[in-house]
Amino acid sequence: MIRLGQSMFINVDLSMYHNETDTPAKARSTALNEELGQIKYVFSDKTGTLTQNVMIFLKGSVNSVQYGQDTVADAELEKNPHLVDFSWNKYADPKFRYSDQSLLDAVQARDPDVDMYFKVLSLCHTVMSEWEEDGTLVYQAQSPDEEALLTAARNFGYVYMSRTQKTVTINLFGTEEEYELLALLDFDNVRKRMSIILRCPDGQIRLLCKGADTTVIPLLNNKDPSKLEATLEHMNCYAREGLRTLIIAYKTIPDAEFQEWEAIFEKATMSLEDRDAEINAAYDLIEKDLDLIGATAIEDKLQDGVPETIANLARASIKIWVLTGDKQETAINIGYSCKLIKPHMEVLILEGDDSDDVKFEIIELQYRISDLRKTARK
Numbered sequence: 499m500i501r502l503g504q505s506m507f508i509n510v511d512l513s514m515y516h517n518e519t520d521t522p523a524k525a526r527s528t529a530l531n532e533e534l535g536q537i538k539y540v541f542s543d544k545t546g547t548l549t550q551n552v553m554i555f556l557k558g559s560v561n562s563v564q565y566g567q568d569t570v571a572d573a574e575l576e577k578n579p580h581l582v583d584f585s586w587n588k589y590a591d592p593k594f595r596y597s598d599q600s601l602l603d604a605v606q607a608r609d610p611d612v613d614m615y616f617k618v619l620s621l622c623h624t625v626m627s628e629w630e631e632d633g634t635l636v637y638q639a640q641s642p643d644e645e646a647l648l649t650a651a652r653n654f655g656y657v658y659m660s661r662t663q664k665t666v667t668i669n670l671f672g673t674e675e676e677y678e679l680l681a682l683l684d685f686d687n688v689r690k691r692m693s694i695i696l697r698c699p700d701g702q703i704r705l706l707c708k709g710a711d712t713t714v715i716p717l718l719n720n721k722d723p724s725k726l727e728a729t730l731e732h733m734n735c736y737a738r739e740g741l742r743t744l745i746i747a748y749k750t751i752p753d754a755e756f757q758e759w760e761a762i763f764e765k766a767t768m769s770l771e772d773r774d775a776e777i778n779a780a781y782d783l784i785e786k787d788l789d790l791i792g793a794t795a796i797e798d799k800l801q802d803g804v805p806e807t808i809a810n811l812a813r814a815s816i817k818i819w820v821l822t823g824d825k826q827e828t829a830i831n832i833g834y835s836c837k838l839i840k841p842h843m844e845v846l847i848l849e850g851d852d853s854d855d856v857k858f859e860i861i862e863l864q865y866r867i868s869d870l871r872k873t874a875r876k
Contacts, residue, residue: 619650625638642798656668676699691709
């Protein structure tokens with residue numbers, strides 16, 4: 499009877515009611531309350547679990563210049579009198595909001611760096627486009643990051659229209675441009691980047707690349723160290739704000755160099771042994787000496803009630819682990835915002851280049867934790 503009564507309390511608990519879907523809690527086991535009491539550890543992913551998995555392009559760095567808006571609530575952004583007017587663009591997504599007019603001014607002035615920045619965003623992806631019956635352009639993306647970047651490019655006049663096995667088409671301020679698709683260098687969790695090789699309307703072959711700073715920066719040429727320094731400073735600022743960042747780069751490839759590489763790549767794709775390794779080796783041959791364009795910063799908002807939930811779990815002495823692939827600064831900032839890390843806590847960082855480094859760091863941290871516990875008892 500006690501178990502039945504506890505399960506009934508769960509079913510009628512208004513704090514566990516989800517208003518958006520009109521869904522109350524439902525205890526499917528009378529032993530649920532006892533089972534919950536046995537939990538000592540919670541392991542959680544960040545994206546889509548703690549966060550809404552709804553990405554918004556918020557800031558960008560182009561040729562050492564920062565563009566973007568502050569992180570604000572949707573209601574506050576809606577009331578902002580300085581919202582950029584996208585009414586001139588018939589393909590603009592009406593749900594996209596942006597408050598930095600200077601970026602649109604740079605676009606309309608056809609700043610060459612901003613132009614290449616948005617071309618990379620509108621061309622370097624794996625998104626498919628669809629047209630609804632009312633003529634609305636809809637993007638079908640596996641990654642919400644890609645959709646956010648494409649939506650931003652779309653609103654600023656670089657509209658991804660369609661792709662085939664051999665072409666990618668964008669609409670540039672009312673004029674369609676068709677790019678010949680020569681090769682797609684896939685993203686994976688090891689490479690942490692993707693590239694696309696296109697023959698552009700001007701006849702030039704270009705490689706467009708976007709990815710994590712840890713994997714793209716080593717591929718850059720050293721033409722402009724000051725631009726790289728400024729971009730990294732901007733990215734660190736974005737990471738401290740809890741934003742997801744990507745590096746944007748490109749290179750122009752001479753026809754003879756591409757033909758030589760294409761032969762190597764085709765041989766790799768037909769390899770019967772170590773095919774993946776051969777393909778990645780071919781990728782590495784062409785993904786080098788890149789010109790830095792800038793960086794993107796995307797916001798992924800926390801789910802409603804996450805900080806309060808984590809605080810209550812911590813009060814119940816439940817240990818919480820959160821897994822994320824973000825930059826260290828981003829991960830720490832998210833930890834603070836969701837109350838996983840509290841202001842009075844000391845943040846301990848474990849990092850190393852190999853297993854020996856990590857083992858040494860673990861030993862050092864064990865001594866540090868032991869000292870902290872002794873201090874807390876005093």
